Amino acid sequence: MQISELARRAGVPVATVKYYLREGLVPAGELTGATRARYGEEHLERLRLVRALLGPGGLSIARARAVLAAVDTPGTSVHGALGAAHRALPGVGSEGPADLEQARAVLRRQGWRVAEDSPALVALAAALEALRAAGAAPTDELLDRYADAAGRIGEQDVAAVPTGSVAEAVRFVVVSTVLLEPVLLALRRLAQEDASRRRFPDGC
Amino acid sequence: MQISELARRAGVPVATVKYYLREGLVPAGELTGATRARYGEEHLERLRLVRALLGPGGLSIARARAVLAAVDTPGTSVHGALGAAHRALPGVGSEGPADLEQARAVLRRQGWRVAEDSPALVALAAALEALRAAGAAPTDELLDRYADAAGRIGEQDVAAVPTGSVAEAVRFVVVSTVLLEPVLLALRRLAQEDASRRRFPDGC
């Protein structure tokens, strides 16, 4: 298929596909001449993945490229791919070295063990710092409840990883890590809405 | 305090504070002359809240203004404030009318009742659509597990709302709705990392 068909089937303007090709998000097609290239189903699939990461996934071009690099690198272990995906995701950017103490305490109580420099750990510390700065410091009890729920989800995520090939597992991990985040947030808001309706009926 | 002190104590450039004043994110100070205004502790608190919403909260200026409008409007019910906050939050922007069926099915199984046009419902449908487009359609079982965990969190969130004054409750709802999202996402990633380490030891 040519670029126009690729673009049409993915619902993306041709100029945008060219842009992704230039940025290295989508691999080049097979050149059949100086001004012709052929694209396959795998290009279409990749293009759809890119759109999902950039749109609903909320990634920037640069971060999407880093995430896709983890997908493309064969020989990476599944655990390593998860780490690469986490590193590529937008953590909560903080300037100074954040206060990791409350975050570490949660991990201790949950019995979780993670890398010393885990980006998720830094992100958690930064998020807690933001809450404190906004005058809404969370209690340890609240954090523990959140961690309980998060633990269930993380367990579920990892259990669902297919064991067929490493490549398949890596792709699954990356996609689900990124694209299930909006699902989780939407479900939380729905649960809040339901709980709020029950607790505050008729406008309290 | 003058604008320079306000800016210094919040760790924000003076020009940026002026910008927020112009955009209506921070209320004007009390004018003491044609070129002088006085700001109080409440301005400092508000400025810190704005920074938390824009930075870690990930809101745009326009969305932050809408969220803050909910905080500022007295007489709003707590349930109404939650709805206002949800409407102001960035849903997953989708073009056409998404397929709400799978999303509604989750709600039915959980026994949740939400508004027909709930933005969270649309966001969930859009997120599911993105997953399908990326070739990683989630099973109902996975969604149910996610919903179970989200249900716990939503319950917890609503239970934690202070019952003192409506204004206090509204502020709490808005802040926790927005600023606990990064906490939840970070905890999920930490749980994934721990679970992944246990399931894929030494690079599988």
Add this chain to the structure above:
DNA sequence: GACATTGGGTAGTGCCACTCTCTAGTGTTG
């Protein structure tokens, strides 16, 4: 042989969150 399309590249666009600069006025210091 006319015409549309392609790969490849450069430059421009629109949006956003600031950031700079200017004016006119004001408090403060010596």
Add this chain to the structure above:
DNA sequence: CAACACTAGAGAGTGGCACTACCCAATGTC
């Protein structure tokens, strides 16, 4: 009272980002 630093308010400029429009020479199609 004069010099000076600071202020409110507002317009214009900046840099980054994700496209998007345009151009060219080459090529495929009718």
